[in-house]
Amino acid sequence: MDRVLLRNAFRAQAPLRLPTVSPMQQRCFTQTPARHDTRYITFDPDVSDNLAPILTEIQNKIILPYYLPPHQRERVFNEKHRNSLRMNPVDIEIDGLTHRFSHLPWKEIPSTRAVFHEALRNMETTHDWSNFVRLLSGLREAKRVINTAMFLKMIRQTGAKGRVFAVIDAARQTKRTGLRFDLPQKVQEVLLFVQLKALDAAWEKKELEQALRWSTMVLEMAADPAHRLEKRRPDWLSWPVERDPLSLTAPLHLAAALAVGHNAGRDVDGRVAYWAKQVVAAWPAGKGLLEAYPAEAFGGRGSVSGDRGDVRYLSAAPLYIAPAANALHGLRLAAQVVEPALADKLNAIAAALEPELASKIAELKDGLKEGSLPHRVYTNQFDAQGGVKLDVKASPVEEAAPAEDAKTEA
Numbered sequence: 001m002d003r004v005l006l007r008n009a010f011r012a013q014a015p016l017r018l019p020t021v022s023p024m025q026q027r028c029f030t031q032t033p034a035r036h037d038t039r040y041i042t043f044d045p046d047v048s049d050n051l052a053p054i055l056t057e058i059q060n061k062i063i064l065p066y067y068l069p070p071h072q073r074e075r076v077f078n079e080k081h082r083n084s085l086r087m088n089p090v091d092i093e094i095d096g097l098t099h100r101f102s103h104l105p106w107k108e109i110p111s112t113r114a115v116f117h118e119a120l121r122n123m124e125t126t127h128d129w130s131n132f133v134r135l136l137s138g139l140r141e142a143k144r145v146i147n148t149a150m151f152l153k154m155i156r157q158t159g160a161k162g163r164v165f166a167v168i169d170a171a172r173q174t175k176r177t178g179l180r181f182d183l184p185q186k187v188q189e190v191l192l193f194v195q196l197k198a199l200d201a202a203w204e205k206k207e208l209e210q211a212l213r214w215s216t217m218v219l220e221m222a223a224d225p226a227h228r229l230e231k232r233r234p235d236w237l238s239w240p241v242e243r244d245p246l247s248l249t250a251p252l253h254l255a256a257a258l259a260v261g262h263n264a265g266r267d268v269d270g271r272v273a274y275w276a277k278q279v280v281a282a283w284p285a286g287k288g289l290l291e292a293y294p295a296e297a298f299g300g301r302g303s304v305s306g307d308r309g310d311v312r313y314l315s316a317a318p319l320y321i322a323p324a325a326n327a328l329h330g331l332r333l334a335a336q337v338v339e340p341a342l343a344d345k346l347n348a349i350a351a352a353l354e355p356e357l358a359s360k361i362a363e364l365k366d367g368l369k370e371g372s373l374p375h376r377v378y379t380n381q382f383d384a385q386g387g388v389k390l391d392v393k394a395s396p397v398e399e400a401a402p403a404e405d406a407k408t409e410a
Contacts, residue, residue, distance in 0.1 A: 041138035051122040066142035112144045120157045136177035159193030181222040191250035202393035212254040236296035245283040245292045253330025261392035280345040288356035317363040321374035329381040332388045
């Protein structure tokens with residue numbers, strides 16, 4: 001039933017045939033001018049059964065009411081117009097499809113936060129994920145606010161499902177989606193899942209090359225004026241977001257893994273040296289990850305992590321370990337590739353980061369719990385003695401490029 005509703009409501013293929021009305025009713029209808037809007041957001045109807053009713057609710061109760069003129073929207077939501085709307089509903093026409101509104105109580109309007117994350121939890125198939133950008137765009141069109149905390153949770157939800165490119169693609173359409181790479185934590189968490197993509201593929205060459213491209217794209221977007229902070233810049237943030245020390249280790253890590261794992265330790269295109277220089281310029285020499293940021297970067301009491309540009313989340317051991325382990329792994333690999341003077345600088349940073357990482361692991365009550373993200377990232381990159389591992393999967397002779405690449409190279 002929900003799938004049928006989705007098709008009827010979302011695919012504006014033909015105008016809705018309205019029942020015959022009396023002259024008085026017809027006169028009332030003509031007082032509500034049809035609104036035509038090319039920005040109308042439609043969802044793919046061929047989605048999974050669990051997702052269909054959620055998108056239906058978002059479409060009918062959040063997105064479509066926004067297209068009503070303000071005075072008609074107020075009429076639809078106002079309890080005192082309940083009876084009059086039975087005889088004289090409000091109609092709007094969008095893309096050739098007429099939508100009819102009767103009374104819609106405020107209490108039936110879903111919470112943006114709840115319904116947004118519920119939709120993400122139920123996205124599984126390719127058809128489901130084709131609605132990701134549309135969902136963000138629809139909520140933005142309807143003036144629904146997705147705050148920093150919601151975006152950060154969204155990044156984790158999509159990353160955990162192996163769909164980090166959906167976030168990158170949404171950020172490429174920032175005017176439509178409102179997603180900006182404007183704060184360090186957003187960029188850091190996206191890049192964490194980009195690196196995880198390569199790690200989970202056992203550093204296979206095509207996956208590594210793609211992840212490296214994605215990491216570069218993320219930093220390029222962070223440098224784009226369209227992604228800059230709209231509000232007051234945090235006082236502590238003395239460098240551009242794209243120059244964030246932790247974020248810069250992501251392309252270094254991926255380029256170094258490519259050189260060590262597939263090019264016999266040779267920096268064939270100079271990318272390892274390039275990113276190594278960026279890291280040593282941004283990361284204070286001889287300091288660990290936490291020391292690379294001023295105390296103010298960890299937020300004040302009661303502040304939401306990341307909301308004002310802080311990186312307070314790194315104070316928590318379970319959230320610190322994965323990004324720090326990636327950074328350390330990248331530093332150690334890169335030091336094997338670049339010239340000695342640059343390698344010494346990378347090793348100096350690694351020497352400060354290593355005990356800090358060990359200390360955070362020791363803070364875990366149950367240690368690195370098997371199956372957890374910290375366990376998955378650390379144990380696949382370091383042995384029991386803390387030595388660097390790089391278990392590379394040999395590339396097939398022929399392999400079709402992942403579908404996302406077509407969009408990446410567009």
